[in-house]
Amino acid sequence: MGGRTTRQRKAVTRALAGCQDFVSAQDLYALLVAGDHAIGLTTVYRALRELEAVDGVDVVRDEAGGRLYRLRPADGHRHYLICRGCGRSRPVDSGVVEEWAGRIAAATGFTAVEHTVELTGVCADCLPHTDGGRPSRDGDEGEEQPCHWDRGPGLRGPVRSCAS
Numbered sequence: 001m002g003g004r005t006t007r008q009r010k011a012v013t014r015a016l017a018g019c020q021d022f023v024s025a026q027d028l029y030a031l032l033v034a035g036d037h038a039i040g041l042t043t044v045y046r047a048l049r050e051l052e053a054v055d056g057v058d059v060v061r062d063e064a065g066g067r068l069y070r071l072r073p074a075d076g077h078r079h080y081l082i083c084r085g086c087g088r089s090r091p092v093d094s095g096v097v098e099e100w101a102g103r104i105a106a107a108t109g110f111t112a113v114e115h116t117v118e119l120t121g122v123c124a125d126c127l128p129h130t131d132g133g134r135p136s137r138d139g140d141e142g143e144e145q146p147c148h149w150d151r152g153p154g155l156r157g158p159v160r161s162c163a164s
Contacts, residue, residue, distance in 0.1 A: 057070060
C-alpha cells in the first residue's frame with residue numbers, strides 16, 4: 001500500500017484476508033470494531049482504496065451498486081461467480097475473457113484496457129428445495145440456509161462464511 005503502513009491498515013488487510021467471500025467496507029468496519037480495533041470507517045475506505053490501487057484486492061458491485069472487496073490471491077486477477085442469495089463466491093476460469101480483452105485492445109489500438117465481468121447466480125444451498133432438490137442441512141425442507149458468521153484465523157470478530 002502507498003504511504004505509511006499503520007496498525008489500522010494492517011488490521012484491515014488481516015481482516016480482509018480472513019473473509020472467505022466479498023465484503024463491503026461497512027461490513028469490514030463492523031468486523032474490525034467487533035474485534036476491538038480502534039479504527040474509523042474513513043480509514044477502512046482509505047486502506048481499501050490503496051489496496052485497489054496496487055491490485056491488492058478484487059472488487060465487484062452488489063445489486064445496489066456498492067463496492068465489495070476480496071483480497072486478491074498472489075496469482076493475480078480473477079473473475080468470480082457470486083450467489084445472489086448468500087454472497088458465496090467461487091473463482092471461475094476466465095482465460096477466454098482475458099484473451100478476448102487483449103484481442104480487442106490490439107484490434108482497436110487502445111492501451112491500458114480494463115474490463116469488468118460479473119457472473120451472478122443462485123447457489124445450490126440458496127435454491128428452494130423441492131422433491132428433487134438437496135435436503136437442507138438442518139432437515140427443514142424448503143428453508144434457505146443463510147451464510148453464518150464465524151471467527152476467522154487470527155481474528156477476534158466474526159467473518160462471513162458460506163463455505164460448506
